[in-house]
Amino acid sequence: MKSSYDLATFPDAAALAATVAGELTARLRHLHTTGSRVAVALSGGRIAVPLFNTLRSHLEMETGWRDTVHWFWADERLLPHDDPRSNYRLARLHLLDPLNVPAERRHPVPCARDPVAAARQADEELRQALGFGQPDVPVLDLVLLGMGEDGHIASLFPGVPVEVPRPHAAFAGVRGAPKPPPDRVTLTWEALAAAQTVWVLVSGPGKGAALQRALKGDDEVPLGRLLQLRSGTRLFVEKAALPS
Numbered sequence: 527m528k529s530s531y532d533l534a535t536f537p538d539a540a541a542l543a544a545t546v547a548g549e550l551t552a553r554l555r556h557l558h559t560t561g562s563r564v565a566v567a568l569s570g571g572r573i574a575v576p577l578f579n580t581l582r583s584h585l586e587m588e589t590g591w592r593d594t595v596h597w598f599w600a601d602e603r604l605l606p607h608d609d610p611r612s613n614y615r616l617a618r619l620h621l622l623d624p625l626n627v628p629a630e631r632r633h634p635v636p637c638a639r640d641p642v643a644a645a646r647q648a649d650e651e652l653r654q655a656l657g658f659g660q661p662d663v664p665v666l667d668l669v670l671l672g673m674g675e676d677g678h679i680a681s682l683f684p685g686v687p688v689e690v691p692r693p694h695a696a697f698a699g700v701r702g703a704p705k706p707p708p709d710r711v712t713l714t715w716e717a718l719a720a721a722q723t724v725w726v727l728v729s730g731p732g733k734g735a736a737l738q739r740a741l742k743g744d745d746e747v748p749l750g751r752l753l754q755l756r757s758g759t760r761l762f763v764e765k766a767a768l769p770s
Contacts, residue, residue, distance in 0.1 A: 530757035532560045532726035533741075535765055539576055541645045542764050546727060547580040550668070551588065553723070557667055558591035564667050565656055567598040567713060567721075568621075570613035571672035571681065573729040573764075578620035585625055595631065596655050597622065600669055601680035601712040604644060609708070609723075635711045641699030647689035653696075663694040667723040669713065673728045676704070677736030677747035681712035684746060690714060719755040726752070727762045734769035 559562045569572075583624040585592050599613055602731050603647040614634035622632055633651050637646035649664075658664045671679045678684065681700045688698035700710040718724060725751065728737060742752035753759055 533761040535763050543576040544581045551584040551641040553581040564595045567600045567669040569600045571673050572641045573727045581723045604709040620683045642689045644699040645699040648697040650697045663716045663720050664696050668723045669721045671726045675732045677749045679748045682748045725760045728767045729764040731766045738769040
């Protein structure tokens with residue numbers, strides 16, 4: 527597939543977060559009109575707190591429809607959900623708890639000791655929540671991703687294999703991630719390719735080289751591979767993260 531993406535730049539992280547929060551609110555409102563359950567996958571990273579805080583201020587003014595959204599995670603470290611490094615904890619404190627999102631619409635990655643077992647459970651929960659009985663990969667409505675200095679997205683790192691628990695699983699296990707902790711769960715390439723909408727938020731310095739390689743079509747950089755796998759990916763890039 528020929529790479530196709532839309533790239534918007536912002537002077538700082540606050541401006542990036544404000545734009546994404548506003549567009550995400552509008553997107554969720556539109557998805558609600560379809561009458562089906564809405565599945566959103568969140569990520570962590572340095573942009574997460576300003577994004578969640580701004581998004582919360584938008585969603586606090588919405589009524590009714592926001593409670594039809596099911597929240598998932600693009601990746602997670604295999605840690606207790608109350609660990610300060612947990613992506614779920616970050617979203618819980620800054621978004622989900624303040625909005626009183628009910629437990630049945632929160633779907634954190636299970637804290638299994640084995641990453642493949644955790645991935646299998648996460649895949650099964652996604653299918654159950656969406657009523658997705660087909661053998662194909664479940665389709666998420668919207669996935670929010672960050673990008674690391676090495677170009678990784680979710681917990682898909684350069685040169686690090688993933689272990690898929692079953693054919694067409696939406697989640698895979700990761701062992702030996704280069705950033706601690708080494709054991710993680712991540713959305714699969716197949717799930718990212720199938721998602722209706724994928725937005726990548728690139729914030730902070732030190733990311734210019736990997737971003738430049740990705741935009742040039744280097745699929746050894748995970749973001750570059752994502753851009754080759756699907757069309758219409760949107761990139762929201764802070765000025766500090768641009769190639770120099």
